[in-house]
Amino acid sequence: MxxxxxxxxxxxxxxxxxxxxxxxxxxxxxxxxxxxxxxxxxxxxxxxxxxxxxxxxxxxxxxxxxxxxxxxxxxxxxxxxxxxxxxxxxxxxxxxxxxxxxxxxxxxxxxxxxxxxxxxxxEMPNLFNEKVEKGINVCVSSYRRFAPDTIPAVAKATGNYLNSQLAMMEAELNGFDEAVMLDVYGYISEGPGENIFLVKDGALYTPSLTNSILKGITRDSIIKIAGLLNIPVFEQNLPREMLYAADEVFFCGTAAEITPIVSVDRIPVGDGSVGKITRMLIEKFREIVHEGKDPFGWLEFVEAEGY
Missing domain, CATH: 3.30.470.10 (Aminotransferase class 4, branched-chain amino acid transferase, N-terminal domain)
Incomplete structure (x- = not known):
């Protein structure tokens, strides 16, 4: 509370x-x-x-x-x-x-x-708290994200999260930490409250805005940080099976920050541990937000005497 x-x-x-x-x-x-x-x-x-x-x-x-x-x-x-x-x-x-x-x-x-x-x-820690260091276990939800002609996914509206709640409850009651949701066409969309990235053969893949996702600020940050690290990024349709074939998978968002995913539907992601590229992105992100080494001008400092 x-x-x-x-x-x-x-x-x-x-x-x-x-x-x-x-x-x-x-x-x-x-x-x-x-x-x-x-x-x-x-x-x-x-x-x-x-x-x-x-x-x-x-x-x-x-x-x-x-x-x-x-x-x-x-x-x-x-x-x-x-x-x-x-x-x-x-x-x-x-x-x-x-x-x-x-x-x-x-x-x-x-x-x-x-x-x-x-x-x-x-005050609020990472959404997944201490689990974030070793990674979380997720499932693919039976609940789909809403179609593009129903309600706007790019609007961060309170009512949208009724859809998320169904997926989160289903995941928890089935013993998972979180869910991955597909769009109405069966492509990977996002988590109930997080965007998602996959790593395959050294490149990053993430669903596009046409996949019923929120236009995440942290998602955009990851894309820009990846550019700084010379990691290729592709925004495209991603079939469900890519979750099982990926070398690494992670969620990102303000509450989740960068949270590694180590299994999907009880199938290990890669070798079942946090991957190298995910760790690189976590380290660079933490360098910006904790050390203040911000090459992008993202930090809005709170300046007050004695603060």
């Missing part, structure tokens, strides 16, 4: 327990909200938010798809987040902004419900 001191809530910083909404809010009844997952890291150069601009840009894009508008700009959101970290005394944190439809008409039509905003920040 997470908790903190303050939450940014509709224009004000309020105490954690006072950030409340009406039980009949549109977001509760119909899942009408968009959100982000962002991390701040305590680097050797100070606390920094990882790719803050890109995350809030994606939040704005998700809002646009669902015809939602707020007065805050991307820069406003970044400054609010910095102030929130300072108020909460957090050197590293998981940050959760959410823009949602509040209490209004009890109708699926969201246009007449008010739009509200909250940003929370709290």
């Amino acid at each position: 997470v908790e903190g001191k303050f939450i940014y809530f509709n224009g004000h910083f309020v105490e954690w327990d006072k950030a409340k909404i009406h039980i009949l809010s549109h977001v509760i009844q119909y899942g009408s909200g968009v959100f982000e997952g962002i991390r701040a890291y305590e680097t050797k150069l100070g606390t920094a938010i990882f790719r803050a601009y890109d995350h809030y840009k994606r939040l704005k894009e998700s809002m646009k798809m669902y015809r939602m508008e707020t007065s805050e700009t991307i820069e406003d959101y970044i400054n609010i987040t910095k102030e929130l970290l300072i108020k909460n005394g957090l050197k590293s944190a998981y940050i959760r902004p959410v823009v949602y439809r509040g209490f209004g008409p009890i109708s699926p039509n969201p246009l007449h419900a008010p739009i509200e905003t909250a940003i929370a920040a709290f």
Whole structure:
């Protein structure tokens, strides 16, 4: 259970327990909200938010798809987040902004419900915690990702994750750490809350945006880091059997960071241990977010006297 001191809530910083909404809010009844997952890291150069601009840009894009508008700009959101970290005394944190439809008409039509905003920040380890070092065991879910003409996969919308919940529950109840989901055509899509990469013969392969995936910020970071390391990257349709034939497989995302996968459907990936390229990417990623060696300008430093 997470908790903190303050939450940014509709224009004000309020105490954690006072950030409340009406039980009949549109977001509760119909899942009408968009959100982000962002991390701040305590680097050797100070606390920094990882790719803050890109995350809030994606939040704005998700809002646009669902015809939602707020007065805050991307820069406003970044400054609010910095102030929130300072108020909460957090050197590293998981940050959760959410823009949602509040209490209004009890109708699926969201246009007449008010739009509200909250940003929370709290301590949270890697999604898979201590399992991340040795890798996790996954299954291919029986639940598919949604078709492209149903709801937009590139929008990070709260309601999308009902689909994810089904896959996650199925995986856990069957003894796995996580699931891999296929798209409506049977190609590899992503995890319930993570993008996925495969390594084969020294190259990286990842599903494309046409495979019902979220346009992941960490996914994009991996692609750029791979370029720095001269590792070829291919974005394309990937059949399910590539999961079993791959030399290495890993998830990536803000919550999961880079998490190796060592078996799929109880079939070992490669030799069943964390692979060389995966380790290289993990080391370079950690070098950026923990040591502050950032060749891409991704770190947004929180600067305050005594902080």
